[in-house]
Amino acid sequence: MESSTVNRLLTPKVYPLFAAEGVMRNFCINAEVRTELAFPGKLFFCRAKFSESGIGGSFSTRLVPPNLLAAEKEEAKAILTLFLKKQGLSNTVAARTINKSDLFIEHLVSRLHSVHKSRYLVGRELTTLEIRDALIPYLETLLEEHGDILVDVVEKFPNPPIKERSVENFQNPPVKERSVATVSPPNTTVDFKKLRALARVSEIGPSGKLLPHVDYLMDLGMGLELIKEITRKFPAFAYYSLEGKIKPVVEFLLDLGVPKSDIPSILSRRPQLCGISLSKNLMPTMTFLENMGVDKKQWAKVIYRFPALLTYSRQKLKATVDFLYEMGLSAESVGKVLTRCPNIISYNVDDKLRPTAEYFHSMGVDVAVLLHRSPQTFGLSIEAHLKPVTEFFLARGYNMGDVSTMISRYGALYTFSLAENLTPKWEFFLTMDYPKSELIKFPQYFGYSLEERIKPRYVIVRESGVRLLLNQVLSLSDREFDKALKRKIKKMLDDKAPNVTSGSNDQ
Numbered sequence: 477m478e479s480s481t482v483n484r485l486l487t488p489k490v491y492p493l494f495a496a497e498g499v500m501r502n503f504c505i506n507a508e509v510r511t512e513l514a515f516p517g518k519l520f521f522c523r524a525k526f527s528e529s530g531i532g533g534s535f536s537t538r539l540v541p542p543n544l545l546a547a548e549k550e551e552a553k554a555i556l557t558l559f560l561k562k563q564g565l566s567n568t569v570a571a572r573t574i575n576k577s578d579l580f581i582e583h584l585v586s587r588l589h590s591v592h593k594s595r596y597l598v599g600r601e602l603t604t605l606e607i608r609d610a611l612i613p614y615l616e617t618l619l620e621e622h623g624d625i626l627v628d629v630v631e632k633f634p635n636p637p638i639k640e641r642s643v644e645n646f647q648n649p650p651v652k653e654r655s656v657a658t659v660s661p662p663n664t665t666v667d668f669k670k671l672r673a674l675a676r677v678s679e680i681g682p683s684g685k686l687l688p689h690v691d692y693l694m695d696l697g698m699g700l701e702l703i704k705e706i707t708r709k710f711p712a713f714a715y716y717s718l719e720g721k722i723k724p725v726v727e728f729l730l731d732l733g734v735p736k737s738d739i740p741s742i743l744s745r746r747p748q749l750c751g752i753s754l755s756k757n758l759m760p761t762m763t764f765l766e767n768m769g770v771d772k773k774q775w776a777k778v779i780y781r782f783p784a785l786l787t788y789s790r791q792k793l794k795a796t797v798d799f800l801y802e803m804g805l806s807a808e809s810v811g812k813v814l815t816r817c818p819n820i821i822s823y824n825v826d827d828k829l830r831p832t833a834e835y836f837h838s839m840g841v842d843v844a845v846l847l848h849r850s851p852q853t854f855g856l857s858i859e860a861h862l863k864p865v866t867e868f869f870l871a872r873g874y875n876m877g878d879v880s881t882m883i884s885r886y887g888a889l890y891t892f893s894l895a896e897n898l899t900p901k902w903e904f905f906l907t908m909d910y911p912k913s914e915l916i917k918f919p920q921y922f923g924y925s926l927e928e929r930i931k932p933r934y935v936i937v938r939e940s941g942v943r944l945l946l947n948q949v950l951s952l953s954d955r956e957f958d959k960a961l962k963r964k965i966k967k968m969l970d971d972k973a974p975n976v977t978s979g980s981n982d983q
Contacts, residue, residue, distance in 0.1 A: 547894075550860030552584040555608055556630070558827055559615045563626070573627055580633035584611055604855050604891070605819045609745065617709045673711035677703050689718035696726065698740040706747050713747040721750045728754055733776035746783035761786050761793070768797050769811015770818075782818035792821065799825045803833060804844035817851040829854055835862060840880040850887025865890050868898060873912060882919040889919050901926050908934055910946055918947045933957065942968055 553574055560570040574581075591610050622629045677690050678700070685691055686700075693703055707714045716722050726739055734742065743749065752758055765785075766772050778785065800810045813820060823829050832854045833843045846853065856862055869879045883889050892898055901922055905915065915921055924930050933949050942964035952960060 547860050547864075548585045548588065549581050551604065551607060551857055552581050552588070552611065554857045554860065555611050556581070556584065556615065558824060559612065560627070560630075561827065562824075563619065565627075573631055576631040577633065580630045583633060584614075587611070587614060604857075604861070605852060608819075608822070608855070613709060613745075670708060670711050673707045673714035674704055676714045677707050689716065689722050692718055692723065693740075693743075696739050697737060698743070702740065702744055706744050710747045712751060716750045724754055725750050725752075725758075728758070729776075729779065732779070734779060735776070738776075738780050742780060742783045746787060748787050749783060752787060758786050761788075761790070764790060764793065765814060768793070769807055769814060771811065771815045774815050778815055778818050782821070785818045785821055788821055795825050796821050796823070796829070799829055800847065803847055805847060809844070809848045813848060813851045820851045820854065823855055831858060832856070832862070836883070839866070839876055839883070841883055845884060846887050850891070853887055853890050856890060862890055864894055865892075865898070868894055872902065874916070878916050881916055886919040886923065889922060892922055898922060901930065904930065908946075914946045918945075918950075921946060921950060924950050936961070940965055 556577070557570050557574055560573060561567065565573070588607060588610055618629060619626050676687070679687055681687055686694070690700070690703060694700065726743075729739060729742065730736065749758070762770075762772075762775065770778060797810060797814075800813060805813065820829075833847075835858050836843050836846055866876075866879055869882070870876070874882075904926060905921065921930070929950060937944055937949055940961055942961065944960060944964060948957070948960050
């Protein structure tokens with residue numbers, strides 16, 4: 477078999493959280509404001525408007541399993557809560573806002589389905605980090621657009637907010653505000669800035685061509701529509717000079733070994749990179765991270781995995797590194813974690829990392845080992861993901877010690893979807909005639925494709941009439957699996973041979 481095929485079969489297939497059958501909803505509604513203090517002609521609309529379903533943008537939630545939909549909503553709530561708290565809201569106020577924002581939460585889930593529709597259609601599930609990367613930039617766009625009245629936008633979605641909230645109100649929101657003076661005018665300044673920025677990137681110069689920086693970006697493989705989309709999210713991008721901002725950063729990335737084909741993806745996910753000084757910010761930040769253990773030979777991969785890494789403050793970077801040391805990781809392990817999973821920098825230490833560490837510690841898990849092996853697990857919601865997985869195994873006869881052993885041996889176990897991964901694979905496991913203890917020894921079972929690896933291999937073993945350890949059935953390459961199978965069959969035949977000989981002598 478060709479090496480590429482062997483490699484594919486050798487690689488455990490990971491099925492992260494959240495899957496959908498290419499479905500989506502459109503909760504973005506153009507609603508004309510009708511109040512006593514209506515703004516003539518003002519329309520409130522969601523900029524994440526998608527109508528790809530072919531049925532006017534609508535879709536039936538029955539197409540998504542209820543438990544999966546509920547899990548997606550919980551993740552959206554967790555991301556929105558953290559975002560609001562970063563804007564200065566207290567825990568109490570953020571929780572109160574979430575409780576009033578059911579329609580907006582549904583809208584976030586709809587946006588997730590829409591943005592990643594093509595991924596769902598081919599059966600490619602999203603990781604929690606990808607979900608976060610899809611929602612956080614959108615929330616940042618809303619914050620840019622609506623500023624101090626973001627909470628109103630969230631709570632009153634899809635209806636337009638009509639009351640202005642000051643920065644003080646963000647910190648200590650009033651119970652009621654009825655004054656006519658608090659009605660906010662249409663946010664025309666922000667809209668004008670965006671329209672002007674969009675016009676700039678579409679502008680044709682005297683030579684009959686697009687502006688130099690736009691032309692340069694298109695030569696890198698960025699289509700004009702992608703450039704416009706970046707500009708909508710981050711209008712300042714339209715005004716970055718080619719020679720002073722964009723080109724130096726692009727050439728710097730290319731010198732680091734970033735493939736030219738990766739540049740559009742990196743800039744679209746973090747256009748702010750082009751606005752940061754190379755000598756005063758980017759390079760010193762890289763030096764700091766290299767001193768923390770990031771492999772300088774891996775910068776191209778690190779930046780592609782998480783372009784925002786180089787835009788975080790030194791204080792934020794140090795807070796995460798200090799936490800990793802506090803959990804018992806060695807300097808070498810810290811470097812490997814930051815290199816393999818730079819996204820961990822985006823997790824809030826007090827709101828995400830520490831509570832997750834405490835949860836696993838309460839289970840008897842060595843947190844340092846888990847952080848080293850599967851740092852992405854610490855980005856998951858405790859209530860929406862971690863606890864349900866723990867309860868899944870406890871309900872099937874395993875004790876907490878068993879679950880602790882499983883997660884210690886296979887850190888990625890908790891990143892899998894219950895509905896799309898753990899449950900169907902568990903149900904098939906029950907037909908495989910193995911004791912439940914086999915999964916404690918080899919929890920990696922859940923990392924293999926049910927249809928492409930588990931079922932085909934098990935059928936071969938069953939039809940051969942021999943038994944192999946679950947580890948041997950799944951982890952061996954095709955060649956080694958074939959060898960192990962032949963050895964077992966030969967041993968089985970040899971064991972039967974004396975009986976045949978004895979029978980011949982009696983005759």
